[in-house]
Amino acid sequence: MIQLDWTKKIAAASLAMTLGLTACTGNQDNNAGELSVGTDANQLFQTKSIADFDLRGTKKIVLTYDDGPTPGVTEPLLDLLRKYNIKATFFMLGQAVKGQEATLRRMKADGHILANHSYSHANLSKNIYYLDINSLLHEVRDSNNKIQPFMNPAHRMYFRAPYGAWTASHAAKLNQMKDLKDYIGPVFWNAGGEITPRGTRPQSSSQITTAADWDCWTNNPKKNIRPVPVDVCTAGYFKEITSKGGGVVLLHDKNIKTVELSAKLIPMLLNAGYTFVNLDDVRSLDKYE
Numbered sequence: 001m002i003q004l005d006w007t008k009k010i011a012a013a014s015l016a017m018t019l020g021l022t023a024c025t026g027n028q029d030n031n032a033g034e035l036s037v038g039t040d041a042n043q044l045f046q047t048k049s050i051a052d053f054d055l056r057g058t059k060k061i062v063l064t065y066d067d068g069p070t071p072g073v074t075e076p077l078l079d080l081l082r083k084y085n086i087k088a089t090f091f092m093l094g095q096a097v098k099g100q101e102a103t104l105r106r107m108k109a110d111g112h113i114l115a116n117h118s119y120s121h122a123n124l125s126k127n128i129y130y131l132d133i134n135s136l137l138h139e140v141r142d143s144n145n146k147i148q149p150f151m152n153p154a155h156r157m158y159f160r161a162p163y164g165a166w167t168a169s170h171a172a173k174l175n176q177m178k179d180l181k182d183y184i185g186p187v188f189w190n191a192g193g194e195i196t197p198r199g200t201r202p203q204s205s206s207q208i209t210t211a212a213d214w215d216c217w218t219n220n221p222k223k224n225i226r227p228v229p230v231d232v233c234t235a236g237y238f239k240e241i242t243s244k245g246g247g248v249v250l251l252h253d254k255n256i257k258t259v260e261l262s263a264k265l266i267p268m269l270l271n272a273g274y275t276f277v278n279l280d281d282v283r284s285l286d287k288y289e
Helices: 008-021 021-025 075-082 103-107 125-129 133-150 166-174 228-243 256-273 283-288
Strands: 046-048 059-065 087-094 113-116 184-187 246-251 276-278
Touching: 021 075, 021 133, 046 166, 059 075, 075 256, 087 246, 103 113, 103 133, 113 133, 113 184, 125 133, 125 166, 125 184, 228 256, 228 283, 246 256
Parallel strands: 046 184, 059 087, 059 246, 059 276, 087 113
Antiparallel strands: none
16 A cells, blocks of 8 residues: 655645646646647647547546555445446556556456556656656656556557646657557546635535545645535535536545545436546547547
8 A cells, every 4th residue: 555645745736736727727837737739649748738628518527536546445436436337547656556456457347447647646847857767757657567567458548647747848758768659648637626716625515616636635734724525525526517518527546535425426417417438438539549
């Protein structure tokens, strides 16, 4: 089992929100979180994160889960997804694979897409990954080496950068690597990135507009940060998804509360007429093949 320092992760994620999520509003920075609208079919790693999914208004949902696999969390989540016959995409950490091989085999058997989320959840916008290609390759290639044996060759290969942090130079370097040339990415998301109103800890469904599960479960009494109830976090996801009419949803299989959230959110969306697809079903990604 891996133990992530969530305090550090939250701090890094706050930086990512500044660098990455602000890109959604057009405040783009060349060093992180930019969103791609163009492609070179022969250069699958893109210079900017891919967010042109063309799912708005389609009532189609892609569930993506980051940072696993996690003992005691991922398996119950797989049980839930099997119940509803939903095929999700799991963006996994290479360092989390050891000891969880049976879970990855089950993911493959159940039809889920296994994808790369780096080896250690590193912020790839840091200078070390720009200056030292071996550090970059450790995060991408070493993670690939752990995950790739369990991937279904019929599925595309996807990469998601932790925190959405990315640089154009990474794409130029990684596209030269024969063992990594089939990756499409970095893949962004368009639902589940933050709690709004920003800086709040909503305690009722009427107080929340959008949600992020990792932030919902954050508990830091010293800073007066308390967890958001599961029902309220679920309401945030539902409001954001239905306001957009579909999209790629960011979740994390790190906390059992996300399984509880998923168990509430899935039937709500089904009752609202939504269907669940995986990334391979997103036709706007065909151009990246």
